[in-house]
Amino acid sequence: DSGVTQTPKHLITATGQRVTLRCSPRSGDLSVYWYQQSLDQGLQFLIQYYNGEERAKGNILERFSAQQFPDLHSELNLSSLELGDSALYFCASSVGGVSQSNEQFFGPGTRLTVL
C-alpha cells in the first residue's frame, strides 16, 4: 500500500458527461501528479501541483482541469467526455519541493469507461 488513495475505483459514464476523480496524497507529501494510462498512448503525464499551485503541465487536454486544495487532496475534472478518454487515471504524490529528485508514490488508479 503506497499510502495514496484514489476514488472512485471504477467509473462508467456516457460521452459528453463530466466526471471528477479524487486523490489523497501520502501524509506529508506536498506534490500531486496526475497521469493517464491507455493501451495506445502508454503512461502520459497530465499535470503536477505542489502545495496548492500548479507546478508542471504535460499533455493535458483543455477539457481537463485539476486543482489541489488546502488539505492537499487533489481533484481531476474531465468534461465533454469522449470515447477516447477511457483509460486508467493515476494519481501520484511525492515530497516535492525545489528538488525534483524524489520518487513518486502511485495510487491504485481510477478506471474510467466512457460509453
Place this chain on the structure above:
Amino acid sequence: AQSVAQPEDQVNVAEGNPLTVKCTYSVSGNPYLFWYVQYPNRGLQFLLKYITGDNLVKGSYGFEAEFNKSQTSFHLKKPSALVSDSALYFCAVRDIGNNNDMRFGAGTRLTVKP
C-alpha cells in the same frame, strides 16, 4: 524536451537466470532516472533511482541499474530472476533543466518462466 525509450516490448527469461530490461534516454541537461514496476491492476511501484554519484544503483527486490552517461542508458538488471518478478516495468526520466515533468517509457513486459 526529454524522452525515454524502452526498445523491447517484451522480455522473457527463465527463473534463476539474469535479467536485463533496457532503457535509453534523451535530455538537454542532466537527468534524474527512475525505474518503476506495475503489477496487474495495481499502480506503479518505485524500484530505484539515479540522481548523482555512483553509476550503479541498488533498489528494491534485488534489482539494480547502471547509469551510463556516454550511452545515455539506464538498464535495469537482476542477477537471478524470480517468477514473481513478472510484471510491467517502466523507465522514467526527469530533465533537471526542464519544467520538471516526468517522462515515462512505453513499458517492457517481463515474463519469468519457471
